[in-house]
Every structure is written in structure tokens, then in C-alpha cells.
Amino acid sequence: xxxxxxxxxxxxxxxxxxxxxxxSFWGAEVITNLIGAIPVLGxxxxxxxxxxxxxxxxxxxRFFSLHYLLPFVIAGCVVLHLWALHAAGQNxxxxxxxxxxxxxxxxxxxxxxxxxxxxxxxxxxxxxxxxFVFYQPNALGHADNYIPANPLQTPAHIVxxxxxxxxxxxxxxxxxxxxxxxxxxxxxxxxxxxxWLDTSKVRSMRYRPTMRTFFFIFLVxxxxxxxxxxxxxxxxxxxxxxGVVLLDGNLNSYLWLTRLFTAYYFLFxxxxxxxxxxxxxxxxxxxxxxxxxxxxxxAMPAFAPASPEKKG
Ligand code: HEM
Numbered sequence: 001x002x003x004x005x006x007x008x009x010x011x012x013x014x015x016x017x018x019x020x021x022x023x024s025f026w027g028a029e030v031i032t033n034l035i036g037a038i039p040v041l042g043x044x045x046x047x048x049x050x051x052x053x054x055x056x057x058x059x060x061x062r063f064f065s066l067h068y069l070l071p072f073v074i075a076g077c078v079v080l081h082l083w084a085l086h087a088a089g090q091n092x093x094x095x096x097x098x099x100x101x102x103x104x105x106x107x108x109x110x111x112x113x114x115x116x117x118x119x120x121x122x123x124x125x126x127x128x129x130x131x132f133v134f135y136q137p138n139a140l141g142h143a144d145n146y147i148p149a150n151p152l153q154t155p156a157h158i159v160x161x162x163x164x165x166x167x168x169x170x171x172x173x174x175x176x177x178x179x180x181x182x183x184x185x186x187x188x189x190x191x192x193x194x195x196w197l198d199t200s201k202v203r204s205m206r207y208r209p210t211m212r213t214f215f216f217i218f219l220v221x222x223x224x225x226x227x228x229x230x231x232x233x234x235x236x237x238x239x240x241x242x243g244v245v246l247l248d249g250n251l252n253s254y255l256w257l258t259r260l261f262t263a264y265y266f267l268f269x270x271x272x273x274x275x276x277x278x279x280x281x282x283x284x285x286x287x288x289x290x291x292x293x294x295x296x297x298x299a300m301p302a303f304a305p306a307s308p309e310k311k312g
Pocket of ligand 1 (some may be wrong): 014019068074
């Protein structure tokens with residue numbers, strides 16, 4: 001899943017270069033430049049990727065080839081993903097493991113149940129997608145990308161597409177260029193080790209109120225990072241309020257707000273998730289998946305004793 005996510009980001013970035021407008025060109029410039037920040041190997045990789053010392057026709061050609069190729073790699077990964085899903089079985093909203101003797105009662109076949117459910121989700125998505133395509137084609141784009149690419153003129157603000165903004169914000173939060181690149185990739189990399197960071201035996205946050213609170217904060221922080229990524233780093237968060245200068249920026253600036261959010265992003269995965277998993281006493285979990293479905297999840301007695309044996 002994480003590999004698919006990463007390939008999707010890469011494909012979307014490569015695709016965005018193809019219209020060859022100002023944002024395409026300068027986006028490619030900024031992102032490929034990041035690779036140059038890698039010590040020793042950065043420069044040769046950069047030249048190899050761009051097809052020359054600067055972004056040019058050769059870059060456009062290879063980005064198109066890669067943009068064409070990667071969706072097929074993604075399709076292959078999706079097949080592997082489905083295969084893995086079949087081997088491991090699906091999780092469920094209750095999060096309880098299904099004992100082998102109940103697998104017939106508690107499990108449904110993939111087809112027709114999940115193909116129909118996913119088909120329904122795809123229709124909803126396509127409806128939303130169609131609204132953008134037919135009624136608001138420019139809503140998520142940037143006006144500057146209608147200006148043809150010009151290597152001699154840098155646009156006033158280079159902003160990536162909305163779905164890149166949280167990672168872009170993390171990149172800018174770190175004052176050191178290489179450190180920023182490492183943090184940005186680590187933000188995605190941490191997802192790869194997530195199963196090992198979650199130390200709780202209880203899979204669903206429905207029964208982990210403390211962790212759930214931290215998770216809701218995480219959601220707000222994720223959206224907040226996306227918001228910060230689209231703002232100028234030096235712009236004040238609360239206009240009109242003076243603020244105090246700390247190190248390289250005002251505390252009342254998007255720079256520091258982004259840093260705060262970035263800190264929480266990593267704290268959530270690296271500290272809160274493992275620690276709370278070990279410490280939190282979960283609410284009593286149902287014995288089977290059908291129990292809360294048939295009785296209603298809220299029907300569980302609120303005074304049921306906690307089960308400390310399920311800690312950690
Ligand atoms: C995972 C699948 C794909 C994703 C996420 C994706 C994403 C994108 C994005 C974000 C753009 C920029 C659109 C714009 O700003 O105008 C783009 C452009 C483009 N993509 Fe894809 N794409 C995918 C698959 C493909 C495939 C399979 C092809 C086949 C050749 C393709 C060909 C193109 C072309 C030719 C453009 C340039 C369009 C233009 O200049 O207006 N894409 N893509």
C-alpha cells in the first residue's frame with residue numbers, strides 16, 4: 001500500500017511537469033534540485049535524471065516516459081496488493097481478530113460483497129471527479145501554469161499541487177536543505193514501519209480513547225500542514241499580531257506553525273503511537289465481530305471492567 005502511495009505521488013509529480021507551464025518547469029526545478037542535496041552522489045544522479053545539467057527537452061522526454069511507465073507498475077502493485085489482502089484477510093471496523101472456527105460466520109467473500117462496496121465508492125468518487133472535470137476544471141490548478149515554461153523567469157511563488165502540500169511543508173520546515181529532503185522522505189518512510197510502531201494488541205482505535213484523541217489531533221495537524229504548505233513561510237498566521245522572533249523567524253509566522261505541526265507529525269508516529277500503545281488500557285473488546293454488529297456497538301455496558309491483560 002505504501003509503495004503504491006509513493007509511486008502515485010511520483011507519477012502525479014511527473015505528470016504535472018508535462019503541460020510545461022511555469023509551475024511545471026519550476027516545480028521540476030525545485031524537486032529535482034532536492035536530489036542534488038544528497039552528498040557525493042547527488043550531482044551525478046541529478047544530471048542523469050534531468051538528461052543534462054538543466055531542465056530541458058531531455059527532461060520532458062524522460063519524465064513523459066516515466067509518467068507513462070509508472071502507472072503500469074502501479075497496476076502491477078495493485079494486483080500484488082489484492083493478493084496480499086487475500087492471503088492476510090481484511091481488517092474490520094471492530095478490529096478484532098476472527099478466530100478460525102468462526103471464519104465462516106464472520107467473514108464474507110470478496111465477490112460480490114466487496115466488489116459491490118468498492119464499486120459504489122468508485123461511483124461516488126467519479127461523481128465528485130466529474131464535477132471538477134466538467135464544472136470546475138481550473139479549481140485545483142494554478143493560473144501560472146498557463147504561462148509557457150520560461151527558464152529565465154522565476155514565478156513569485158512556487159507552490160506544488162494541493163496533494164503535495166503537507167510534504168512540501170515538512171520540507172520547508174527544516175532549515176537545512178538535505179535535512180529537509182530527509183524529513184520529507186521520512187514522513188512517507190515512517191508509514192512503511194507503522195505496523196511495528198503500533199505496539200497495542202487492540203487493532204481498532206474504537207476501544208482506545210486516548211490514542212483516538214491523539215489520532216484526531218494528527219488529522220488536524222495533517223490538514224494544517226497542507227494549509228501551511230500553500231502559505232508564504234514568513235507570512236503572519238494572525239495578521240496584525242506582532243509576535244516574537246525566535247532563531248530564523250517570527251513565532252507568529254507559518255514557518256514556526258509548520259515546525260510545530262512537523263514536530264507533532266513525527267512525535268505521533270515515533271513516540272505517541274508506541275508509548276500509548278504500551279500504556280493505555282483499552283476498553284473491553286467484543287469476542288467476535290458479529291457481537292457489536294448485532295447488538296450495536298453502543299450497547300456494550302459502560303461499566304464493563306477494563307482488561308489490563310490486553311495492554312501492550
Ligand atoms: C496513476 C496514474 C496517473 C496519474 C496520477 C497521472 C497524473 C497526471 C497529472 C497530475 C498530470 C498534470 C495535469 C495538469 O496539470 O494539466 C498529468 C498529465 C499528463 N498525463 Fe498523467 N497520470 C497518470 C497516468 C497517465 C498515463 C497512463 C498516461 C499515458 C500516456 C498519462 C499521460 C499524461 C499526459 C500526456 C499528460 C500531459 C497533459 C497535458 O499536458 O495537459 N498519464 N498526469
